[in-house]
Amino acid sequence: MTATVAIDSYFTPVPDEIEAIDLVVEGALPPELNGRYLRNGPNPKPGAPPAHPFVEPGMVHGVRLKDGAALWYRNRWVRTSLFTESATRVRPDGSLDLAACHANTHVIEHAGRTFALVESGLPYELSLDLDTVGPCDFQGRLTTAMTAHPKADPVTGDLHFFGYGVRPPFLTYHRLSASGELVQSVPVEVPGPTMMHDFAITEDYLVWMDLPVVFERTELGVPYRWSDSYGARLGLMPRKGGPVRWFEIEPCYVFHVGNARQDAAGRVVLDAVRYDRATFRNEWDLAAGKEKTGSVPGQMLHRWTLDPRTGVRSEQQLDDWSLEFPTLNENLVGLQNRFLYLVGGGSVVKFDTVNGERGVHRLPDGAKPGEAVFVPAENARAEDDGWLLTIVSNRIAGTADLLVLDATDVAARPVATVHLPRWVPSGFHGSWVPESVVR
Ligand SMILES: [Fe+2]
Structure with a gap:
């Protein structure tokens, strides 16, 4: 059952769907973790020709925890129409089939x-057991793709998101109510189609990142490239309505936002992971399986401060470690947070945005952590009172574990290690879904 051979690459896929029950746990799983940890990522079908990981079929890995036990693990492909029928993106009449995505x-x-989400298409609903139910357009109301990085407002319960496309309107803002109804869709004017992977919210604003990775059809099926002429702008759009105020910034790319918030002076502070031109191009090539060219600095945590009254903006690097996949206590999305959790190399890092200190959980050789999802403790008394859940893939051992760390002390030994029944490739993003919220 357990693989014991070294694995070629962290993206080496698994060939099939399996399930296992009553997983072996080292340490003690907090009994209050009652729900499912789910994680999505690219996993081509066996024998498929190589492609950029961004356009491979999705596979969701899930681990069910309850009462201190790991009840099951299972993995399932997201069976979109592109996966099952090789449906085509453009219909004979020229319209786009937004369900034809991975x-x-x-x-x-x-x-x-x-x-399950991808920014090029409609969301696909999954069952509790991770079987694919089908695409969801919210009763016909969603007529654009949906970003993979929606933001749940911890105050209202609304889900804010956007869709971008290569045809006008290039950018559309959407809002789902707390009960899951699509209640708002507003086009946002931008100069052209760009790859907008993420955005941010604050109490009063939506924060847009109009950055210079523009649409252009390229070899491996990911139709974007860096543009030296597009420029780079951040936009503040009042949530109550009104025009977007744009701020020119130093050209860069951002895949992932840590958080945004308003400070006492009414300025919007955005913390995100910034790529300069060389870093972006290097990362893009690496993901496509190309060789790294020369020495390129990594992506780093960065802060932009935007004053909507004066139009003044400033920016500063927050850290000099090359990290990605920032997460936080999601009860503080758009509000004052102090801590971000990131991963890089073989470490999970807790970054203190107030004093710049890092807590580091370094993993053994060959082990690479995925995004670390924060789960608040029951009756939490501090922002970091909770757990970090991450799937760690070990290339040398050919194994994978679900690690549970104490977020107040990330450097400490894991609280629990759930041994998964076999290798799990690196992926993109995931969530903790408490049993209490599932209907
Ligand atoms: Fe992402």
């Missing part, structure tokens, strides 16, 4: 439903 990027819960 929903491989994120998996979330909203209003009791589970969705």
